[in-house]
Amino acid sequence: MNPIAWLRSLATRLFRGSSAARDIDEELRSHIAHRADDLVSGGMDRARAERHARIEFGGIEHYREESHTALGGDSILTLLSDVRYSLRKLRKSPGFTFAAIFTLALAIGANALVFGVVNSVVLRPVDVRNAQSLYCIDHVNDQWQSYPNYIELRDRNHSFENLAAMALSEVSFDTGKDPSRIWGFAVTGNYFDTLNVQPMLGRLFHASDERGPNSAPYIVLSYNYWHIHFQDDRNVIGRVVRINRQPYTVIGVAPREFNGTFIFFAPNFYIPLVNDESSRMSQRDNRYIIQVLGHLKPGVSRAQALADLNQIGDSLKKAYPADDLNESFTLGRPSVPSVLGRPLRAFVVALMLLAALILIAACANLGSLFAARTADRSREVALRLSLGSSRILILRQLLTEAVLISLAGGAVGLAGSVPLLNRLNLWQPFSGVPIHVPVRPDANLYLVALLLAVVSGILFGIVPIRQVLRTDPYEVVKAGTSARAGRLSLRDALVVVQIAICAVLVTSSMVAVRGLMRSMHSNFGIDPQNVMLVETDLKEAGYPLAEVEPMQRRMIDALTSIPGVEHVGLVSFAPLGRGGSWQANVFRDSARNFTAPKAAANAYMYVISPDYLRAAGTALIAGRQFTLNDDSKSPSVAIVNREFAATVLGSVSGAVGRFYRSQDGTRIQVVGVVEDGKYLTITEDQKPAFFVPALQQAPLAEQWYLVRSNRDQQQLASAIRARVRALDSTLPIDMLPWTRELDFSMFPSRMAALSLGVLGSMGAILSITGIFGMAAYSVSRRLKELGIRVALGAKRIEVLHSALGRALKLLAVGSAAGLLLGLMATRVLAFIVYQATPRDPLVLSGAVLAMALLGLLATWIPAQRALSVNPVVLLREE
Amino acid sequence: MSDQAQLLPGTLDLLILKAVSLGPLHGYGVLLRIGQITSSALLIEQGALYPALFRLVRQGLLKASWGVSENNRRAKFYELTAAGRKRFREETEGWNRLTAAMAAALGATAEEL
Numbered sequence: 001m002n003p004i005a006w007l008r009s010l011a012t013r014l015f016r017g018s019s020a021a022r023d024i025d026e027e028l029r030s031h032i033a034h035r036a037d038d039l040v041s042g043g044m045d046r047a048r049a050e051r052h053a054r055i056e057f058g059g060i061e062h063y064r065e066e067s068h069t070a071l072g073g074d075s076i077l078t079l080l081s082d083v084r085y086s087l088r089k090l091r092k093s094p095g096f097t098f099a100a101i102f103t104l105a106l107a108i109g110a111n112a113l114v115f116g117v118v119n120s121v122v123l124r125p126v127d128v129r130n131a132q133s134l135y136c137i138d139h140v141n142d143q144w145q146s147y148p149n150y151i152e153l154r155d156r157n158h159s160f161e162n163l164a165a166m167a168l169s170e171v172s173f174d175t176g177k178d179p180s181r182i183w184g185f186a187v188t189g190n191y192f193d194t195l196n197v198q199p200m201l202g203r204l205f206h207a208s209d210e211r212g213p214n215s216a217p218y219i220v221l222s223y224n225y226w227h228i229h230f231q232d233d234r235n236v237i238g239r240v241v242r243i244n245r246q247p248y249t250v251i252g253v254a255p256r257e258f259n260g261t262f263i264f265f266a267p268n269f270y271i272p273l274v275n276d277e278s279s280r281m282s283q284r285d286n287r288y289i290i291q292v293l294g295h296l297k298p299g300v301s302r303a304q305a306l307a308d309l310n311q312i313g314d315s316l317k318k319a320y321p322a323d324d325l326n327e328s329f330t331l332g333r334p335s336v337p338s339v340l341g342r343p344l345r346a347f348v349v350a351l352m353l354l355a356a357l358i359l360i361a362a363c364a365n366l367g368s369l370f371a372a373r374t375a376d377r378s379r380e381v382a383l384r385l386s387l388g389s390s391r392i393l394i395l396r397q398l399l400t401e402a403v404l405i406s407l408a409g410g411a412v413g414l415a416g417s418v419p420l421l422n423r424l425n426l427w428q429p430f431s432g433v434p435i436h437v438p439v440r441p442d443a444n445l446y447l448v449a450l451l452l453a454v455v456s457g458i459l460f461g462i463v464p465i466r467q468v469l470r471t472d473p474y475e476v477v478k479a480g481t482s483a484r485a486g487r488l489s490l491r492d493a494l495v496v497v498q499i500a501i502c503a504v505l506v507t508s509s510m511v512a513v514r515g516l517m518r519s520m521h522s523n524f525g526i527d528p529q530n531v532m533l534v535e536t537d538l539k540e541a542g543y544p545l546a547e548v549e550p551m552q553r554r555m556i557d558a559l560t561s562i563p564g565v566e567h568v569g570l571v572s573f574a575p576l577g578r579g580g581s582w583q584a585n586v587f588r589d590s591a592r593n594f595t596a597p598k599a600a601a602n603a604y605m606y607v608i609s610p611d612y613l614r615a616a617g618t619a620l621i622a623g624r625q626f627t628l629n630d631d632s633k634s635p636s637v638a639i640v641n642r643e644f645a646a647t648v649l650g651s652v653s654g655a656v657g658r659f660y661r662s663q664d665g666t667r668i669q670v671v672g673v674v675e676d677g678k679y680l681t682i683t684e685d686q687k688p689a690f691f692v693p694a695l696q697q698a699p700l701a702e703q704w705y706l707v708r709s710n711r712d713q714q715q716l717a718s719a720i721r722a723r724v725r726a727l728d729s730t731l732p733i734d735m736l737p738w739t740r741e742l743d744f745s746m747f748p749s750r751m752a753a754l755s756l757g758v759l760g761s762m763g764a765i766l767s768i769t770g771i772f773g774m775a776a777y778s779v780s781r782r783l784k785e786l787g788i789r790v791a792l793g794a795k796r797i798e799v800l801h802s803a804l805g806r807a808l809k810l811l812a813v814g815s816a817a818g819l820l821l822g823l824m825a826t827r828v829l830a831f832i833v834y835q836a837t838p839r840d841p842l843v844l845s846g847a848v849l850a851m852a853l854l855g856l857l858a859t860w861i862p863a864q865r866a867l868s869v870n871p872v873v874l875l876r877e878e
Numbered sequence: 879m880s881d882q883a884q885l886l887p888g889t890l891d892l893l894i895l896k897a898v899s900l901g902p903l904h905g906y907g908v909l910l911r912i913g914q915i916t917s918s919a920l921l922i923e924q925g926a927l928y929p930a931l932f933r934l935v936r937q938g939l940l941k942a943s944w945g946v947s948e949n950n951r952r953a954k955f956y957e958l959t960a961a962g963r964k965r966f967r968e969e970t971e972g973w974n975r976l977t978a979a980m981a982a983a984l985g986a987t988a989e990e991l
Contacts, residue, residue: 023954027905028928030953034906035924037949056924063925070932 024067032057079400086401096373097405100366103769104409104456105416106762107355107362112417112449114355117424118348119448120439126261126335129196134261135302136293136334137163137309145292147273149316150188153292156312159305160294164194166261167273167290172540172732174242175229179732182225183434184269185260189216191270192254194294195261201226202237202252205272216272219248223256225268243271244540259438261293261334266434293334302331347752354508354759357501358766363456364498365770367463370402371491372777374464381471394468402461403454410453414446421445429747463490492806495774496814499851502767503818506854507847508825509760514843516753519746525641525677526575527617528738532707532716533574534559534724535734539701548699551727555705556609558723564711569612570694572605574704575679578744581606586648586690589659589667600648600660603640604679604689607697613639613674615706623656623672631695639672644688668692681745706738713737764854771858775807779862783869791871803866804859811859815851822847890922890930892973895958895966898940904953905931931956939965 032053039049054060065081090097128134137145137153145153147165154163169186172179185191189207197204200223209216219241221230230236239250248271259266273290296305309329374381381394421439428436536555538548552570559568573581585599606612610626621642630637638660640648645655652673659667676686694700709716717735724733743750779786786803794802823844897903897911909927912920934940939962947953958966 024928024932026952027954028925030904030947030951031906031909031924031928033951034904034947034949034953037951058923058925060925063928066929067932070929071936 020071021064021068024064024071028057028060028064028067082397082400083404085397086404089401090404093373096369099769099773100369100405101409101412103362103365103766104406104453105412106765107359107413108406108410108449108452108456109413109417110358110759110762111355111452112414112445113420114348114351115448116417116421116439116441116445117437118352119442119444121263121437122345122348126263127257127259128261130295133295133298134195134293134334135296135305135331136261136291138330138332139328145290147290150290150292152316153309153312157305157308159296159300159308161297162190162194163292163294164188164191165273165290165292166191168265169271171243171271172245172537173269174245174730174732175239179242179730181732181734182268183265184222184267184271186273186275187270188273192220195258197254197258199252200255201234202250204252204254204270210272210274212274214275216275217246217248218251218272219243220252220254220270221250222254222259222266222268222270224259224266226253244537245542246275248275261291263335263438264435266436266438268434291334306331347748351755351759354505354756357505358759358762359452359456361498361501361505361763361766361770363460364494364501365766365773366402366405366456367460368491368494368498368770369773369777370398370460371464371467371489371494372773374398374467376781378467378471381468385471391468395465398464398468399458399461403457406453406457406460407450410449414449418445429743463494466490492810495770495810496817498770499767499811499814500818500821502763502770502854503815503847503851504822504825505760505763506767506850507819507822507843509756509763510843510846510850511822511840512753512756513760514840514846516749519682519749522682523675523677524576524682525618525675526738528576528742530708530710531615531617531738532709532713532720533577533734533736533738533741534705534707534720535703536705536724536731537702538731541728541731543701545699545701548701549695552609552694552699552703554727555724556611558727559705559707559720562707562709562716562719562723564716565707565709567611567615567706567708569615569706569708570609571612571616571704571706572607572700572702574706574738574741575606575616575677576682576745577704577738577741581679585663586644586688587661587663587665588648589661591661594661594663594665601644601688603644603648604687606689606691607694607700608691609694612706613691615708617708618677619675621652621673621675623670625672626691626693628695630693634696636666636668636696637671637693638668639674639691640670641674641689642676643686644690645670645673647688678745682749764850767851767854768858771807771811771855772861774810775804775859775862776865778807779803779866783866786866786869787871790869796867799866799869800863804863807859807862808855811851811855815848815855819844819847819851890926891934892966892969893920894927894930894934895939895962895969898956898958899963899966902955902957904945904947904955906953907947908956934962938962 032050035053035056036046036049039052040046044052057063126134145165150163150165154165157163164187166185166187168183170181170183173182174180189205189210192204193206199220202220204220205216205218209218221236226232226236236250237252240247241250242248254270296302306329309331313329384394385391418441421441424437425439426436428434538551539545543551556568556570559565575581582605583602584605585594585596586601586603587594587598588600591598591600608626610628610630613620613625620639623639626637626639640655642652645652648660649655649658649670655670655673657669657671659669661667674691677689678684679687679689707716707720711719720735721733724731782803786799789799789802893912893916894908897908897915900911903911905927908931909922909924912922931940931942935942935956938959940956941959942954942956944952945955
């Protein structure tokens with residue numbers, strides 16, 4: 001059944017359902033019966049008489065509808081006849097219909113996609129009961145607290161029903177088979193009770209399970225991890241697994257719908273915080289550890305809660321002046337960390353704006369096309385007006401056409417974006433880390449798409465209204481449809497707007513992509529090519545502290561002996577890796593007061609082995625590398641970067657040999673200066689950094705080995721694995737090429753560039769359809785005139801000029817406006833995309849070239865048509 | 879059929895009011911009555927009657943009720959309301975003025991001017 005027949009039958013059924021309709025039906029039947037009675041009494045047989053009576057009556061369906069309208073009946077049937085008529089009209093011009101639907105599908109699809117992401121990531125709260133009253137305690141610039149401060153907040157606040165805390169935890173997880181490193185949450189005992197989570201299987205732990213450090217060796221598995229790695233085995237409860245070589249009992253499985261309180265991160269397991277590296281729990285200044293969250297008590301406002309918290313904060317500041325607790329508390333949503341939340345929200349808002357721009361461009365495009373169509377139909381409109389049709393009727397007809405197109409476009413766009421969203425939902429950008437983007441198309445999405453479709457349909461549908469209202473039937477019928485050139489019309493303005501918007505999109509996407517390309521090739525102070533990162537945690541693996549350093553030495557020797565390996569370095573955290581970095585306050589040599597406010601700088605600190613700088617490819621500018629002699633028996637030394645030398649020591653050239661002091665007042669001599677680099681993110685401002693020899697520090701169990709080698713990465717990886725296994729067959733290791741590790745820090749820029757690239761190409765496509773529509777229309781309108789010109793001997797260039805001159809002029813104006821706006825907009829972009837600068841000749845010329853090419857491409861077919869005009873055929877047709 | 883005249887726009891309503899003013903009628907009866915009083919000189923498609931009837935009902939000029947016809951069939955009967963009677967009088971007067979004027983105009987000869 002075709003959709004119209006279906007709609008018709010639906011409407012008729014609805015309509016038949018009403019008593020008025022049944023009344024009408026019965027009356028019309030009664031009329032026909034009476035007429036048939038008369039015919040029978042005139043001598044006709046009954047069957048013929050009834051047939052005859054029906055024929056005499058005329059189109060019964062038509063009169064039924066008309067009767068209904070006369071009774072002021074529902075408008076479904078009138079709407080339906082409008083729809084039928086529109087479909088007939090649209091079917092007559094398939095090219096136009098296709099182009100219009102395609103344009104809208106792109107625009108509405110883009111909007112649906114962006115909204116789908118916004119809806120799931122920004123608007124949707126986490127899946128816990130009473131998510132509205134769930135807050136986490138943030139600082140303005142970060143959201144983490146130290147464990148002792150959490151205890152104070154938990155016990156002293158009057159605003160929260162309960163305060164729970166959680167930390168991210170990466171552990172080596174051993175069920176007896178190949179040990180693996182997995183991510184999960186270390187949480188306080190009251191975590192599940194605070195969030196009102198009930199177990200799917202077994203039990204969850206409670207506050208009563210915690211009785212001091214390492215008192216609760218229990219693990220709760222997430223549903224997904226249990227489903228995938230334990231194959232839904234219900235007997236898993238009570239099993240003992242090894243986490244960092246310690247035995248833990250599986251006591252339960254969390255429900256399927258509960259995946260922690262982060263949107264982007266689904267934990268594989270939950271273990272009690274008291275059992276997770278409890279040493280770091282006791283340090284008050286070890287702040288970057290846990291997120292504190294809870295439900296506000298009923299009746300307590302945000303402001304009251306904040307006042308309550310900051311009062312506790314003030315007393316903490318007084319009690320522990322050495323801590324840099326100088327930031328006040330704020331309340332945030334736990335789902336998206338506020339640190340991430342602000343740029344994310346900015347990014348999402350930017351995307352929404354761009355998507356909206358695309359929709360506006362599409363509407364402008366279709367508006368001008370519709371206006372053109374209406375102009376072509378002015379004769380028909382005039383005829384209908386003079387035949388007594390009302391203007392309202394004609395407008396309704398045009399609007400129906402527009403809305404039909406936009407609904408079709410919306411449906412196609414949605415059909416395209418929903419699978420994309422579903423793919424995004426399954427996408428895991430980083431292997432091994434359970435980070436994902438949980439987008440689920442829901443009713444909101446469909447509603448918004450429908451709304452967008454209807455609104456944009458009405459938007460471009462009303463463009464020709466003035467035209468219809470102004471139509472003077474007499475004038476039009478008398479004069480025919482002659483091209484009216486000259487003044488700048490609304491249509492021209494729409495075309496310029498549309499092209500300008502497309503040019504903005506094209507320009508900004510070029511800026512973004514170019515910025516990304518540059519940032520990929522800029523100098524990070526390291527050379528990540530041909531370096532394999534090997535991460536181990538000897539403490540997790542059960543090594544006593546005294547054996548850590550000898551084991552590391554053995555590892556370095558083993559890795560160095562792999563053929564083809566040039567350097568092996570050891571570092572606390574790989575720069576631009578996902579581990580983060582340590583920061584330390586450093587003081588001038590003259591300093592006597594070692595509190596945080598007096599620090600000369602807060603610098604990144606790296607603990608390295610002698611060969612690290614060579615393995616990392618960090619260039620030494622002055623001084624020397626570390627040697628094995630820089631150990632605990634020799635004076636403390638450091639290598640600093642240029643920024644450190646300039647800000648803390650006063651100059652780069654005189655830095656070697658000078659001293660600075662660490663937090664505990666130790667004098668440290670600078671023995672070398674290295675080039676500046678990027679450490680945490682590629683977009684950060686230049687930060688001071690310093691490197692200290694591992695042998696002068698307490699042994700670090702968690703270390704990254706950098707293995708530099710020209711060998712094939714796969715071969716290298718298996719060689720490394722073999723060497724490590726030979727030393728310790730149960731030591732879990734993580735291996736990743738450094739370039740892949742950089743993906744983490746590149747991720748935001750990449751995403752931004754990708755989205756902008758996609759939106760930019762959509763802009764390009766839209767500008768093609770827009771320019772094409774305009775050029776094709778202007779050629780077809782003036783075909784006759786062109787024919788005459790050709791007949792009179794005009795040159796090709798003159799024909800082209802008269803056919804497309806106006807189109808090209810509009811194109812140029814629109815592009816110029818768009819380029820200017822685009823360059824202005826990219827100032828904003830520079831915040832997201834590293835090294836996005838509009839003052840880049842390549843981008844400028846690229847954008848100009850792109851718009852020119854697009855224009856050329858889009859006008860090619862109309863130009864060919866103009867040139868191939870055959871005056872004889874054309875004039876004969878008229 | 880060819881000597882039947884096309885109905886002028888707006889005249890059908892007046893004809894219906896006239897037909898019903900002579901006594902309550904059902905739809906088919908209205909059609910027969912019009913044929914009778916115009917000596918079948920006017921062409922009316924049967925179905926066209928009903929939208930007109932419903933329009934008049936909606937304007938409050940006619941009222942309708944179900945009953946049983948002379949053929950012993952269920953049928954809807956129409957009669958004039960007070961407003962309908964008033965409208966019928968006005969329209970009749972208007973029509974008479976118009977036809978008189980038209981007749982006078984069309985009957986004019988050169989000598990009378």
